[in-house]
Amino acid sequence: MSRIGVAFDKARADGRALLVGCMPAGFPTVEGSIAAMTAMVEAGVDVIEVEIPYSDPVMDGPVIQRASDIALAGGVRTADTMRIIEAVAATGAPVVTMTYWNPVERYGVDVFARDLASAGGTGLITPDLIPDEADEWLAASDAHGLDRTFLVSPSSTDARLAMTVQHCRGFVYATAVMGVTGARARTSDAAPTLVSRARAVTDLPIGVGLGVGTGAQAGTVAGYADGVIVGSALVRCVLDAPTEADGLAALRTLSAELAEGVRNPTR
Amino acid sequence: MSADALAPVAGPQPDSAGHFGRFGGRFVPEALVAALDELDGAWRTAMADESFRAEFGALLRDYAGTPSLLYEARRFSAKVGARVLLKREDLNHTGAHKVRNVLGQALLTKRMGKTRVIAETGAGQHGVATATAAALFDLECVVYMGQVDTERQALNVARMRMLGATVVPVTNGSRTLKDAMNEAMRDWVANVDETHYLIGTAAGPHPFPAMVRDFVRGIGDEARQQCLDLTGGLPDAVTACVGGGSNALGIFHAFVGDEAVRLYGFEAGGDGVSTGRHAASITGGSAGVLHGTRTFVLQDADGQTLESHSISAGLDYPGVGPEHAWLHDTGRANYLPVTDDEAMAAFELLCRTEGIIPAIESAHALAGTVALAPKLAAELGREPTIVVNLSGRGDKDVHTAGDYFGILDKER
Numbered sequence: 001m002s003r004i005g006v007a008f009d010k011a012r013a014d015g016r017a018l019l020v021g022c023m024p025a026g027f028p029t030v031e032g033s034i035a036a037m038t039a040m041v042e043a044g045v046d047v048i049e050v051e052i053p054y055s056d057p058v059m060d061g062p063v064i065q066r067a068s069d070i071a072l073a074g075g076v077r078t079a080d081t082m083r084i085i086e087a088v089a090a091t092g093a094p095v096v097t098m099t100y101w102n103p104v105e106r107y108g109v110d111v112f113a114r115d116l117a118s119a120g121g122t123g124l125i126t127p128d129l130i131p132d133e134a135d136e137w138l139a140a141s142d143a144h145g146l147d148r149t150f151l152v153s154p155s156s157t158d159a160r161l162a163m164t165v166q167h168c169r170g171f172v173y174a175t176a177v178m179g180v181t182g183a184r185a186r187t188s189d190a191a192p193t194l195v196s197r198a199r200a201v202t203d204l205p206i207g208v209g210l211g212v213g214t215g216a217q218a219g220t221v222a223g224y225a226d227g228v229i230v231g232s233a234l235v236r237c238v239l240d241a242p243t244e245a246d247g248l249a250a251l252r253t254l255s256a257e258l259a260e261g262v263r264n265p266t267r
Numbered sequence: 268m269s270a271d272a273l274a275p276v277a278g279p280q281p282d283s284a285g286h287f288g289r290f291g292g293r294f295v296p297e298a299l300v301a302a303l304d305e306l307d308g309a310w311r312t313a314m315a316d317e318s319f320r321a322e323f324g325a326l327l328r329d330y331a332g333t334p335s336l337l338y339e340a341r342r343f344s345a346k347v348g349a350r351v352l353l354k355r356e357d358l359n360h361t362g363a364h365k366v367r368n369v370l371g372q373a374l375l376t377k378r379m380g381k382t383r384v385i386a387e388t389g390a391g392q393h394g395v396a397t398a399t400a401a402a403l404f405d406l407e408c409v410v411y412m413g414q415v416d417t418e419r420q421a422l423n424v425a426r427m428r429m430l431g432a433t434v435v436p437v438t439n440g441s442r443t444l445k446d447a448m449n450e451a452m453r454d455w456v457a458n459v460d461e462t463h464y465l466i467g468t469a470a471g472p473h474p475f476p477a478m479v480r481d482f483v484r485g486i487g488d489e490a491r492q493q494c495l496d497l498t499g500g501l502p503d504a505v506t507a508c509v510g511g512g513s514n515a516l517g518i519f520h521a522f523v524g525d526e527a528v529r530l531y532g533f534e535a536g537g538d539g540v541s542t543g544r545h546a547a548s549i550t551g552g553s554a555g556v557l558h559g560t561r562t563f564v565l566q567d568a569d570g571q572t573l574e575s576h577s578i579s580a581g582l583d584y585p586g587v588g589p590e591h592a593w594l595h596d597t598g599r600a601n602y603l604p605v606t607d608d609e610a611m612a613a614f615e616l617l618c619r620t621e622g623i624i625p626a627i628e629s630a631h632a633l634a635g636t637v638a639l640a641p642k643l644a645a646e647l648g649r650e651p652t653i654v655v656n657l658s659g660r661g662d663k664d665v666h667t668a669g670d671y672f673g674i675l676d677k678e679r
Contacts, residue, residue, distance in 0.1 A: 054570075054571065055440065055571040055572040056440070056445060056446075056449050056557065056558070056572050057449075058296070058449050058452040058453060058456075058558075059296050059453075059456070061453075062439070065439055065440070069439075069440065072571060077569055078569045078570075100556075101294055101556050102555050102556040102557065102564070102566070102570040102572075103569055103570040103571070104570075105555060105556060105570065106555060106566065106568070106569060106570030107569070107570070127296055128294050128295055128296055128556075128559075129294060130293065130294075130295070130297055130300060132284065132292075132293065133292050133293060133294060150297065151296060151297045151298075152297060153296070153297045153298035153300075153301075154298075155297075155298050155299075155300075155301040155302070155459065156297055156298075156300070156301065157301060160297070160300060160301075164297065175296075175297070175298060177457075178298055178456060178457055178458075178459060178460075179453075179456055179457035180453045180456060180457065
């Protein structure tokens with residue numbers, strides 16, 4: 001079983017959901033992103049999702065777009081991302097990567113998988129790669145022992161849901177709403193239905209993302225999902241802070257609140 | 268002819284998943300797959316439905332004003348050294364070939380029971396065409412346009428609003444066409460139940476490239492027959508400009524099976540491909556994934572999309588339709604860059620010799636033809652016949668061209 005699988009099992013045994021926190025690599029700087037992710041781990045985030053910034057992130061809302069633009073303007077390269085993953089993995093927390101497909105293809109699919117594995121990454125979340133187009137990634141991830149997380153959506157048909165989870169390894173990413181990333185005032189009504197549909201066709205743990213930003217929302221999602229994935233709300237802590245120290249403090253506070261939330265599932 | 272604009276032909280087709288060789292396909296969030304499948308099904312059903320074809324044909328004829336003329340440009344020909352036949356898509360309603368695509372997709376939107384269309388636009392031409400079709404079909408219309416472009420093309424913003432569309436300035440990223448496309452994708456993911464994304468060119472995820480090609484392929488079907496009627500034979504070459512590439516595919520498709528007919532796509536070379544400031548995705552880019560499809564892309568060493576540059580807003584896009592990438596791979600069509608200066612020289616030449624102000628996009632096809640004519644004449648040992656897709660008119664470009672030629676009176 002993958003390291004992520006072990007972490008999910010442990011959380012399940014503790015009667016709670018796993019907290020996955022996302023941060024773009026190189027935002028606000030390479031060192032700054034390592035500090036941010038380390039602070040998240042120290043404050044109770046279980047798994048770090050390192051997003052490799054991309055110029056055209058169509059699944060991301062304005063907060064992550066802005067952070068990605070800042071990282072790219074700062075000159076972050078895919079190779080820097082590998083260094084960031086290595087540094088964060090050294091904290092002991094599992095590190096999963098997320099990126100759009102073109103940077104992976106440009107890096108070289110097999111080389112990417114090799115470097116990700118040797119940096120200590122557990123796998124890759126692919127927001128714009130569906131299994132239908134993923135032959136090269138299926139082979140590379142098998143060759144280098146990496147997890148594959150494809151997305152499932154409320155609009156996925158039963159047949160696509162079954163096909164997609166069959167190609168996943170590690171965990172499944174359920175997108176809670178029809179839309180892009182970004183904290184929302186209310187969590188989705190569609191998510192519990194989607195999670196139960198996915199459970200009918202897979203034993204893999206299911207993480208829910210899109211729209212979670214508070215401890216209470218994390219508790220709600222923890223009531224039906226195995227993992228709670230938070231991105232924009234965490235990124236905003238850094239984006240809105242007047243200084244880097246303020247950003248890290250805000251990040252610790254929110255991470256702790258979310259960690260508390262996943263330990264108090266609302267059922 | 269246009270009554271049968273969708274009649275099946277034996278031209279090249281992608282596989283069932285939309286792959287043109289190693290290009291095309293679907294690189295999209297899973298959330299969009301159901302909508303793309305629905306669209307694919309609706310398009311295939313419509314294509315096989317005579318009533319749809321008749322309705323589309325009637326609209327093209329009675330509303331858009333097609334078949335467009337094939338006009339022998341004698342004074343231009345004399346300067347160029349070739350018999351040049353202009354396919355006058357500039358005379359269509361809304362001023363370009365794009366009306367064919369929007370009418371086809373708007374009809375499909377109605378058939379799918381959707382009530383809202385969204386579109387991306389660069390210079391505003393596709394936005395205006397979409398707003399036009401939305402008004403005609405009583406659809407809600409939202410057009411995403413980079414903030415830089417809304418400022419450059421204020422007149423087209425006003426046109427869209429007059430037609431009842433909502434124009435949303437996009438302030439993300441480089442604030443141009445590619446960012447408008449990103450924003451339209453985001454809207455579509457969130458509102459896919461009632462919304463159709465009316466993509467303006469033969470790019471994006473399957474089925475858009477093949478579907479858009481089918482809606483505009485009347486250009487080539489008409490031109491081929493018109494050329495036979497006028498000259499008694501096929502042309503030696505067919506030329507078109509290539510941004511996303513819908514006008515070029517529209518005119519190429521009917522000729523792909525005619526092996527003796529050379530196909531030339533002219534990309535926007537901007538300041539010159541060697542300067543890095545251009546929009547020539549095939550001649551100056553590399554294979555990659557952008558906006559849902561695998562194709563040639565302007566990108567850096569890490570796969571980040573590079574900004575494109577062209578005097579022509581309609582060609583200013585860092586990707587190209589996957590069918591062009593494939594026609595390039597197979598060698599069936601030739602792709603060459605044309606610089607801003609070359610395009611503007613041809614723009615001026617057509618104005619002065621024929622009294623026709625072309626779109627700057629189409630001026631790239633004219634400039635490529637000017638360069639091609641002597642080579643082709645030498646190769647054939649006679650005057651060649653060249654069909655040029657004059658894909659749009661230049662009214663929208665008068666300000667840009669006036670600036671370029673320095674003929675605008677100074678502001679008081």
